[in-house]
Structure formats: structure tokens, C-alpha cells
Amino acid sequence: MNQFVDALSLFMQTSVQMGTHILLATLGGILCEKVGNMNLGIEGMMLLGASVGFSAALATANPALAILAAGVAGAGGALLYAIITVTLRGNQVVTGLVLTIFGSGVSGFLGKGLSGKSLPHEISDAFAPVSVPVLRDIPVLGKMFFEQSLYVHLGLLVAIVMYVYFKRTQAGLNVRAVGENPGAADASGINVNAYKYAHVTAGGFLCGIGGAYLSLVFVPRWQENITAGAGWIAVALIIFSTWNPLKAIFAAYAFGALKGIGFKFQSVDLSLFGKPIAFSPQILDMIPYVATIVVLIFITYRKKKEYQSPKGLGNPYFREER
Amino acid sequence: MIRIVSRVEPSPFRENLLRLAAVGCALAASAAIMAIIGYNPLDVYAKMIAGSLKTAYRFHETVNKAIPLVILSLGIAIAFRMKFWNIGAEGQFYLGAFGASLVAFAFPGLPAIILLPFMLVTAFAFGGAYALVPAVLKARFSASETLVTLMLNYVALKWISFLQYGPWKDPAAKGFPKIAPFSKDAILPNFLGIHVGWVIAVALAAIMYFVLKKSKLGYEIDVLGESEATARYAGMSVTRVTLIAILLSGGLCGIAGMVQASAIEHSLSEQLSGGLGFTAVITTWLARLSPPVIIVVSFLFAVLLQGGAFLQSSLGMPATVADIIQGIIIFFVLGSEFFVRYRFAFVKAGHTAREGRA
Numbered sequence A: 001m002n003q004f005v006d007a008l009s010l011f012m013q014t015s016v017q018m019g020t021h022i023l024l025a026t027l028g029g030i031l032c033e034k035v036g037n038m039n040l041g042i043e044g045m046m047l048l049g050a051s052v053g054f055s056a057a058l059a060t061a062n063p064a065l066a067i068l069a070a071g072v073a074g075a076g077g078a079l080l081y082a083i084i085t086v087t088l089r090g091n092q093v094v095t096g097l098v099l100t101i102f103g104s105g106v107s108g109f110l111g112k113g114l115s116g117k118s119l120p121h122e123i124s125d126a127f128a129p130v131s132v133p134v135l136r137d138i139p140v141l142g143k144m145f146f147e148q149s150l151y152v153h154l155g156l157l158v159a160i161v162m163y164v165y166f167k168r169t170q171a172g173l174n175v176r177a178v179g180e181n182p183g184a185a186d187a188s189g190i191n192v193n194a195y196k197y198a199h200v201t202a203g204g205f206l207c208g209i210g211g212a213y214l215s216l217v218f219v220p221r222w223q224e225n226i227t228a229g230a231g232w233i234a235v236a237l238i239i240f241s242t243w244n245p246l247k248a249i250f251a252a253y254a255f256g257a258l259k260g261i262g263f264k265f266q267s268v269d270l271s272l273f274g275k276p277i278a279f280s281p282q283i284l285d286m287i288p289y290v291a292t293i294v295v296l297i298f299i300t301y302r303k304k305k306e307y308q309s310p311k312g313l314g315n316p317y318f319r320e321e322r
Numbered sequence B: 001m002i003r004i005v006s007r008v009e010p011s012p013f014r015e016n017l018l019r020l021a022a023v024g025c026a027l028a029a030s031a032a033i034m035a036i037i038g039y040n041p042l043d044v045y046a047k048m049i050a051g052s053l054k055t056a057y058r059f060h061e062t063v064n065k066a067i068p069l070v071i072l073s074l075g076i077a078i079a080f081r082m083k084f085w086n087i088g089a090e091g092q093f094y095l096g097a098f099g100a101s102l103v104a105f106a107f108p109g110l111p112a113i114i115l116l117p118f119m120l121v122t123a124f125a126f127g128g129a130y131a132l133v134p135a136v137l138k139a140r141f142s143a144s145e146t147l148v149t150l151m152l153n154y155v156a157l158k159w160i161s162f163l164q165y166g167p168w169k170d171p172a173a174k175g176f177p178k179i180a181p182f183s184k185d186a187i188l189p190n191f192l193g194i195h196v197g198w199v200i201a202v203a204l205a206a207i208m209y210f211v212l213k214k215s216k217l218g219y220e221i222d223v224l225g226e227s228e229a230t231a232r233y234a235g236m237s238v239t240r241v242t243l244i245a246i247l248l249s250g251g252l253c254g255i256a257g258m259v260q261a262s263a264i265e266h267s268l269s270e271q272l273s274g275g276l277g278f279t280a281v282i283t284t285w286l287a288r289l290s291p292p293v294i295i296v297v298s299f300l301f302a303v304l305l306q307g308g309a310f311l312q313s314s315l316g317m318p319a320t321v322a323d324i325i326q327g328i329i330i331f332f333v334l335g336s337e338f339f340v341r342y343r344f345a346f347v348k349a350g351h352t353a354r355e356g357r358a
Helices: A002-034 A042-060 A063-087 A092-111 A121-126 A141-146 A150-168 A170-180 A182-187 A192-218 A230-240 A245-265 A281-302 B012-036 B041-053 B056-081 B089-106 B112-141 B145-165 B197-214 B216-226 B228-233 B238-265 B276-286 B291-315 B320-341 B353-357
Strands: A270-272 A275-277 B002-006 B342-346
Touching: A002 A042, A002 A141, A002 A150, A002 A170, A002 A192, A002 A230, A002 A245, A042 A063, A042 A092, A042 A192, A042 A230, A063 A092, A063 A121, A063 A192, A063 B320, A092 B276, A092 B320, A150 A170, A150 A192, A150 A245, A170 A182, A170 A192, A182 A192, A192 A230, A230 A245, A230 A281, A230 B145, A245 A281, A281 B112, A281 B145, B012 B041, B012 B320, B041 B056, B041 B291, B056 B089, B056 B197, B056 B216, B056 B238, B056 B276, B056 B291, B089 B112, B089 B145, B089 B238, B089 B276, B112 B145, B112 B238, B197 B216, B197 B238, B197 B291, B216 B228, B216 B238, B228 B238, B238 B276, B276 B291, B276 B320, B291 B320, B320 B342
Parallel strands: none
Antiparallel strands: A270 A275, B002 B342
16 A cells, blocks of 8 residues: 555656646746737747757856746747737737747757757756655655655746736736737726737746756756647647636646656556556547547536636737727 | 828739738848858858759659648638638648558559549548538537647647557568558659649649639638628528538648658658648748649748758758748748738827827
């Protein structure tokens, strides 16, 4: 029994580690979609963050600067997206796709000089798991939260701050107004474009540091296309979590657990009623996407107000055509 | 005071001039970036042109890259004209390739003249059926088709990976996870030095031009795209038009998958598309959903892709530089659309806001 609990707590710990970059990217996507902009460039912004963050870590050996650089890189990508979709009213889907191509191009170019290099010890020390005595021995949940890199806690912290921001502050309320009905928000004196710019770039910042989690903490080296589609998982989890930052924590960690199961059971023989069954990692990989479609159907079918996507999502706002 | 005003009557000449100017600015911006990172931009551009057009072999490679883009863009354009945002071309492409492979593996003995059309029709049916899923979900539950098609792309891709690493893994490949090659009769022949996919692409573009511009269905699609209420009022069956159009849209993307599997890869693989379905969304948009323009834009894109690949071998530049240039060009073109649709009006101070908004 004890052995089982230990194995489970180790599994939970790994799940969280495998979901942290997805959590940050999902939160970034939520910020962006809450002001009515669908950004399919998450993958690109994550790659920008991963490559620039890693370069900054090599150059400065300062963990805070590395995170900052990664965030600024992601925000820079998001700023391009915002100029085109908000000010120039371009198509959001196409602009997002181009941002993904652009980001992967830039990261591939930067990454040419990064492969094979290892991080300075200042960085790996700063992001090493912090073990909290006593608390880490809580069964099952102890290791999950109290023997983790500070980067993991950063993800959790951002999620909680965002939840409070949307639910309890005036600015957060305004964000919801902008996303739901920009015309009405404008009429009530909210500067719609300023809100859009601020939240789209802040979202890019989070996607950037989400990507850098991979190159700085999880892998931690540079690999070509290091995100391997995590940005698209994040696009799915934004919906799966119904635009709620707290549910995003659950969604991202559940996804991490799914990945963990895939790795674990590849080598284990299992049988059900005497027949051998195999966990195909590819079939497991399908689950988040299928689950997202199920959630999409569910939320539109239930029509419960708090689950809906922001009404203005995907539409540019033209003050003159209001 | 400066106000932004819609252009009442956009002139095609001005529009194209603006787009050309945007591409020019983009090339200048890319050149500046290249110069900063230490390359001679003129040399790079000359190499890209040479690498994609100069010899017969390179030109064929460029056309090979344009063919799937044309077919996919035609498929996407039908859906987009109806304002059905099908970004699931990637998934429909893979389903088409899967259908074609099923046929190729099930009937390896059939002569090419029967086998290839059979593969084509199956690919169309598989791609079309896969596109109907988001259409039905939208009609029944009003689930956003953008998101459903996006998700289905990855479901399809993982399905192909599953086949490649599982049931369809070729035992003759010495442990490598790959799917067995097609028989000789399942491979598209060449015509004038390039596989017949180019004939298929041009023929489909002509057919789609006719369907979209001259047929009743094309008219109904356009009306439905403008306003569903108008379509209903005019007595059209919205469901019927939607389903036919989406079947066509996904079917064409499926055909692109069949062409690519048969003519290029000679098999099925999880790398068959490599994101072509997403690139095609961009080319479709840049071509303003018009079949003849789709051919032009797809070819230019292929020049960019092939030229970029050539840079790697000739200048030792990372292949990703082509992605960067591609990104910059499209960013500029997307931005320029604003100046096509709107103009700045200078309003004298003292006018009321309402007058200024005109």
C-alpha cells in the first residue's frame, strides 16, 4: 500500500512537471481570448520564448533576466499580432498561423547556435526542485506541490492572480466587457484598443515564459522545435478550461498526467480479461483534442453563461462601424 | 483630427498596387534583417530565385510544392466563401491520404487506370466525410467550426502516427516505424516531366472557377456567406447548401492528400503534410478566395519554400530563414489590407464627432 502511495505521489509530481509549460501557455491564451482575440500563434510565441530565454540564460547566467527575456520575446510576437489584428483589423486566424510560422523560423535560426550547449550552473541551481521539509511528506499531494522547481509555482501563482483579477477587480471586469461586447464597453468609456493591446501582449509574455520552461527547466537544453505542438494543446485547453484560470491548472496537469501515462505504459504489459491490451501513446495523444470537442459541444449545448466563449471572440472591433 | 473611413468603392488597380507595395516593403524589411545578421540580401534573393526556377529540376520541385497548396486552397476557399472557417484542411488531407492508402493496400493487383481513380474517389469521400463532422456539430450544437476543425487536425495526425507505429508498421523496414510503399500501379504517372498532380490541380481550379462563379451552387454559397437570413428568405435550403459545400471543401483537401501520398511519398506517413494544410489557409486568404489567383499565390509560395530550401545548401543558411521571410511578407500583406479597405479622413477641428464619423 505504502509503495502504491509513493508511486502515486511520484506520478503526480511528474504530471505537474509535464504540464507547467502548457499551463503558462493556456493562461496566456486565456488573457488574449478574454479581450476577444483568438491567437493561434501560441506555438510560435512559445518557441520565441524558449529560444530567446535560453540565449539570455547563456549570456547572462541570471535566471530572472532569462525569464524576462523569454517573456519579452513572446510579448514581441504578440505585439506584431496585435498591431495587425487590432489596429489594422487583419484576420485573426491567418495572422495567428503566420505568427506560428514566423516564431518557429526565428527560433530555428537562433537555435542553430544553441544546440549542444548546457546551461550555466547558476540557472540550473535556481530552477532546481525546492524541497519543503514536512510538507513534502504529505501523502500523494506532497511531492506534487512541495518538491518542485520555483518555475512550477510561478505557473500556479499566475493562474491564481489571473482568477482574482477577472473575478474581483474593476480592470478584470472591463476585460470581460471588452471581450463580450466591445461596442458597449467603448460606449461606457473603456478604451477598447488599449485593453486589447495590454492583454494580448501580456498573454504573449506568458506564452514566452511557458516555452522557456522547456528549454530552461524541463529538458533543459535547446532542441529544434522544442515545444513539439504544445502550443496547439494550449489552444485546446483554453476551451477545455472554459476560459477559467483555475480550471486551466487542472486541465494542464491532467494533460501532463496523460503524457506520463503514455510514457509509463509503453513498456508495461497489461491485460484485461486475459487479453493483452496496449496503451498506444498516439491514441492517448488524441484525448485532449477529442475531450476539447466534447467540451465545446457541451458548453454550447448547456448554454450556461459562465461557460461560454467571449462573444466578441474572433471579430475585429471597428469603432466607426459600430 | 484624423478619422478612419471605409472606402466606398475600392478600385482593383489601387488594391493591387497597395499589395505590391506591401510585398516590396516586406522584401525591404527582410533585406534589412538579413544584412543585420550578416548576409548580402541581394545575393540571398538571387539565390532563392535561382534555386527555385533556374534549372528544369528545380522548377519541377517548385511545381511539386505548389500542387498540394493549390488543391488545398481550392478546398478551403469554398468553405471560406460561405464564411465557414474550415481550418481543418490538414486533417482532411490526412484522411484523404488514409483513404487512398486503404485502397492502395487492399487492391494492389488492380491496373493503374482503375486503381488511381478509385484512390482519388475514396480520398475525396474520406476528406469530405471528415469535414462533415464540424459542419454537423455546427448545425446541431452551434459548436464553433474554427475550433472543431483545428482540433480534428490533430486527431487525424495522431491517427496516422498510430497506424505508422502500430498496425501498419512495415515488417520489412527492419524495425523502422514506417508504412510499406505503394505498389507501382498506385503511383501517379508523370506528364511533361511533372507528376499528373499538376493537371489535376489546374483542372480542379478550372472546375472550381466555374462552380463558384457560374453555377447555382456557387451563387447559393456566396449568398449564404453574406447572410444566412437572406438565403433562407430566398428559399434556399441552408442545410443542403452547407453540407454539399463542406463535402466539396473537405473532399478537395482529401484529394490533395491522395496526390501527395501517391506521387511524392509513394506511401503514407505522419510527415506527409508537414503543415501544408495551415500554409494553404494563408494562401487561400491572400488569394482572396479566387481560384485563378490561388494558382498564382500558391506558385509564389512554392518559390519561397523551394528557394528557402536551396539557401540551406548554397549559403549554409538555416532553412528556417525562409520561414522568417515568409512570415514578414505575409505580416505586411495582412497589414496592407487595412489600407485597401479604409482611408484616413482629415476632419477639421470643430466638427462634431458624428459628422466626422460619416
